[in-house]
Amino acid sequence: MNLFLKIWRQSRKDAPGEFKEYQVRDITPDMSFLEMLDALNEDLNARGEPPVAFEHDCREGICGSCGFLINGVAHGGQRGTTVCQLSMRFFKDGDRLTLEPWRASAFPIIRDLVVDRSAFDRILQAGGFISAPTGSAPDANAILVPKEAADTAFDAAACIGCGACVAACPNAAAMLFTSAKLTHLNKLPQGQPQRDQRTLNMAAAMSREGFGSCTNHGECEAVCPKEIPIEFIGNMNRDLIRAAWKRRREPLTLSESPKDER
Amino acid sequence: MEASSAATSSVQRTAQAAERHVIPVTNPLAVFWATAIGKKVVMAITGVIMIGFVILHMLGNLKIFAGPDQINAYSRFLRTVGEPELGYGDALWIVRIVLLTAVTLHIIAAVQLSRMSWAARPTQYYDHRNVETTFAARTMRWGGLLLAIFIVFHILHFTLGAVGFAPGQYEDLHVYQNVVAGFSVWPVAVFYIIAMAALCLHLDHGIWSFIQTLGWSTARNEAKLKVISRIIAIVIFAGFISVPLAVMTGLVH
Numbered sequence: 001m002n003l004f005l006k007i008w009r010q011s012r013k014d015a016p017g018e019f020k021e022y023q024v025r026d027i028t029p030d031m032s033f034l035e036m037l038d039a040l041n042e043d044l045n046a047r048g049e050p051p052v053a054f055e056h057d058c059r060e061g062i063c064g065s066c067g068f069l070i071n072g073v074a075h076g077g078q079r080g081t082t083v084c085q086l087s088m089r090f091f092k093d094g095d096r097l098t099l100e101p102w103r104a105s106a107f108p109i110i111r112d113l114v115v116d117r118s119a120f121d122r123i124l125q126a127g128g129f130i131s132a133p134t135g136s137a138p139d140a141n142a143i144l145v146p147k148e149a150a151d152t153a154f155d156a157a158a159c160i161g162c163g164a165c166v167a168a169c170p171n172a173a174a175m176l177f178t179s180a181k182l183t184h185l186n187k188l189p190q191g192q193p194q195r196d197q198r199t200l201n202m203a204a205a206m207s208r209e210g211f212g213s214c215t216n217h218g219e220c221e222a223v224c225p226k227e228i229p230i231e232f233i234g235n236m237n238r239d240l241i242r243a244a245w246k247r248r249r250e251p252l253t254l255s256e257s258p259k260d261e262r
Numbered sequence: 263m264e265a266s267s268a269a270t271s272s273v274q275r276t277a278q279a280a281e282r283h284v285i286p287v288t289n290p291l292a293v294f295w296a297t298a299i300g301k302k303v304v305m306a307i308t309g310v311i312m313i314g315f316v317i318l319h320m321l322g323n324l325k326i327f328a329g330p331d332q333i334n335a336y337s338r339f340l341r342t343v344g345e346p347e348l349g350y351g352d353a354l355w356i357v358r359i360v361l362l363t364a365v366t367l368h369i370i371a372a373v374q375l376s377r378m379s380w381a382a383r384p385t386q387y388y389d390h391r392n393v394e395t396t397f398a399a400r401t402m403r404w405g406g407l408l409l410a411i412f413i414v415f416h417i418l419h420f421t422l423g424a425v426g427f428a429p430g431q432y433e434d435l436h437v438y439q440n441v442v443a444g445f446s447v448w449p450v451a452v453f454y455i456i457a458m459a460a461l462c463l464h465l466d467h468g469i470w471s472f473i474q475t476l477g478w479s480t481a482r483n484e485a486k487l488k489v490i491s492r493i494i495a496i497v498i499f500a501g502f503i504s505v506p507l508a509v510m511t512g513l514v515h
């Protein structure tokens with residue numbers, strides 16, 4: 001197959017970027033999308049031009065490194081598929097493809113198609129962990145986990161943090177990501193001791209990082225390579241209501257200006 | 263000794279850092295208003311209050327088809343309900359205050375959250391294709407603005423009789439006569455119908471949206487809830503526009 005590519009090129013964070021057009025030839029349908037870009041980069045290297053920067057690691061859909069928009073859809077439009085797992089047979093010979101990086105103020109572009117997603121890390125640092133002392137390793141099945149809780153937590157834990165939800169959201173909101181991380185821990189018995197504080201911290205971190213606010217468009221779940229449902233956003237909202245209203249003897253705390261802690 | 267004092271000072275430093283950065287949250291309402299999710303929940307709850315009102319309002323309007331005596335008596339009833347415990351018009355004022363609070367909070371949250379979302383994507387995509395969202399969902403903000411303008415006009419019009427009537431034409435408590443006179447001016451009737459179309463769109467997304475925001479929508483029941491939401495929005499639309507249409511076609515005169 002031969003394809004026409006229009007790719008966003010930007011040399012560094014604050015540089016102005018622009019689209020450049022490229023042509024790739026002799027692409028086989030069994031190549032992955034990233035292998036197609038590898039082929040393009042070999043050509044560019046041979047010609048002495050800077051290769052197109054894109055992020056990747058596992059190339060098997062589990063690490064969450066890869067991702068950009070192909071013709072306006074995050075990860076290219078095949079349901080439940082990261083761009084590294086997207087094979088070229090999804091396209092036709094002669095297709096024109098526009099490749100654009102995630103765009104959100106919380107995800108500054110580092111170069112070409114690579115964005116800085118450390119805002120996600122900071123949301124996780126705010127509460128995406130269990131630190132309550134749990135003693136030494138418990139006996140198997142000492143903590144009973146209801147089947148439904150285990151299944152829900154597992155579905156939520158499938159989130160790889162690729163950022164497609166933010167990229168696709170008309171509001172650039174990080175609700176799907178944060179709700180997946182919260183649902184994962186808040187559904188499990190081990191997550192209960194810190195449930196309210198975690199929810200509050202992560203909800204606040206989300207706003208602090210400059211993400212937008214959800215209006216229930218559902219674009220996030222449509223492009224999520226792990227098919228995380230927006231039902232989890234509902235879970236998160238309820239957990240925040242719970243955190244705010246539950247009567248307690250010691251108040252929850254909120255970080256005042258954790259931006260300085262970076 | 264050295265090590266232990268170093269340890270103490272680092273503990274102190276952490277404690278100071280903690281003091282500087284961590285604030286106890288004692289007011290649940292403040293937590294709510296401090297987060298985007300909290301404001302979104304406020305929008306949902308105020309939305310539900312307004313939906314409840316809108317449904318009752320629509321049903322009340324339909325009394326016009328029962329004739330002048332019926333609807334004018336209903337108008338009087340709204341003012342005398344609760345007597346003698348409440349004075350004349352008190353119940354109505356309670357409802358008005360609740361609604362005014364709801365609409366104010368709804369608009370403040372809408373404006374703040376919209377600005378937050380616009381700031382979150384300063385650079386637009388060159389090419390962006392939507393997959394799942396609907397026209398209704400995408401017009402919530404501008405449709406909401408139209409509704410706000412409509413609400414102001416509507417109050418000036420049928421509640422106060424300050425606009426849209428010839429001098430002396432509007433008479434308090436003569437609902438039937440006021441409605442016929444009001445909708446006999448066709449641009450006014452058309453504006454009402456357009457506003458109700460905007461309401462229909464707002465609720466087509468809004469009803470399901472509040473269910474989702476409050477965590478009742480699941481992957482299993484989502485499709486069904488969206489259909490129910492659309493049906494309710496259309497019924498509300500049909501109920502409301504039946505009145506201007508009836509006046510315009512001469513059915514009610």
Ligand code: HEM
Nearest residue numbers: 215305306309312313372402403406407410468471472475
């Ligand atoms: C007065 C001017 C109004 C403005 C500016 C406005 C604006 C908005 C905006 C921006 C949203 C959020 C969009 C979204 O979540 O998709 C929204 C949601 C909503 N609105 Fe309004 N609106 C107005 C009036 C109304 C009225 C009159 C009703 C009810 C009869 C209503 C019911 C709702 C509901 C139920 C939601 C969904 C809340 C949620 O998603 O949780 N709104 N409105």
Ligand code: FES
Nearest residue numbers: 057059064066084
């Ligand atoms: S490279 Fe790891 S998910 Fe695509």
